[in-house]
Amino acid sequence: MTTSFSESLRNATWADHQSAESEGYLTELMAGRLSEHEYGEMVAQHYFAYTALDGVSRELAGHPVAGRFVFPELYREPALERDLATVYGPRWRERITPSASTEALVARIRETAGWPGGYIAHHYTRYLGDLSGGQFIRMELQKIYGYARGGGVDFYFFDELGSLPRFKNEYRSRLDALELDENERQRVIGEVKRAYRLNTDVLAELFHTVRAAA
Numbered sequence: 001m002t003t004s005f006s007e008s009l010r011n012a013t014w015a016d017h018q019s020a021e022s023e024g025y026l027t028e029l030m031a032g033r034l035s036e037h038e039y040g041e042m043v044a045q046h047y048f049a050y051t052a053l054d055g056v057s058r059e060l061a062g063h064p065v066a067g068r069f070v071f072p073e074l075y076r077e078p079a080l081e082r083d084l085a086t087v088y089g090p091r092w093r094e095r096i097t098p099s100a101s102t103e104a105l106v107a108r109i110r111e112t113a114g115w116p117g118g119y120i121a122h123h124y125t126r127y128l129g130d131l132s133g134g135q136f137i138r139m140e141l142q143k144i145y146g147y148a149r150g151g152g153v154d155f156y157f158f159d160e161l162g163s164l165p166r167f168k169n170e171y172r173s174r175l176d177a178l179e180l181d182e183n184e185r186q187r188v189i190g191e192v193k194r195a196y197r198l199n200t201d202v203l204a205e206l207f208h209t210v211r212a213a214a
């Protein structure tokens with residue numbers, strides 16, 4: 001039996017996922033050991049990364065290959081704005097800045113606007129994660145900080161998608177339908193690994209910041 005591309009991609013990058021998942025910042029966050037403002041630091045970094053990712057999605061919406069992964073229902077900017085306003089109040093914009101790791105991630109996301117496979121790699125790493133482990137993260141955050149819909153964890157709500165398992169299946173079938181030769185498959189897998197690393201670096205920098213403040 002041949003392995004589908006979506007399965008190969010997952011298998012080839014699962015160790016990278018485990019490194020991301022076990023980053024100290026997330027461990028502290030999930031254990032309820034961070035203040036609401038410290039949680040907001042991650043929301044702020046997400047804001048910059050998703051502004052870039054969603055911007056590239058808009059640019060590539062009409063592209064015959066990359067466009068198959070553009071879903072306006074996934075755009076996160078408005079939800080992140082509500083979350084930031086909930087955590088930091090109406091003047092949230094004045095207190096957030098991208099970290100060095102976020103700037104590196106954003107620069108790479110922007111570069112992939114010229115390479116559909118690279119864009120898909122970053123898109124997959126973020127959105128399939130938000131639709132998977134992200135749902136668990138949201139439930140934990142709701143318990144810890146008491147957020148309801150409307151701000152705080154809106155980033156993790158994807159109401160317009162309907163059933164998340166169904167959407168993820170559709171997404172995986174789009175990955176499987178990509179016409180990639182072996183060399184390009186390996187390049188995409190390599191970019192997913194890079195995306196995990198860049199995202200993990202953001203978390204590591206956040207951990208450093210919250211530890212320094214402790």
Ligand code: HEM
Nearest residue numbers: 010020021026124125126128129132133134136137196199
């Ligand atoms: C507390 C942190 C996390 C937990 C508990 C977690 C948990 C999970 C779980 C259980 C799945 C499998 C769900 C399924 O099979 O449907 C999953 C999938 C995934 N996660 Fe995470 N995750 C975490 C953090 C992250 C982070 C930080 C990223 C990205 C930077 C990420 C990216 C992904 C991706 C891309 C998938 C889809 C893999 C695939 O099926 O191809 N996750 N996560």
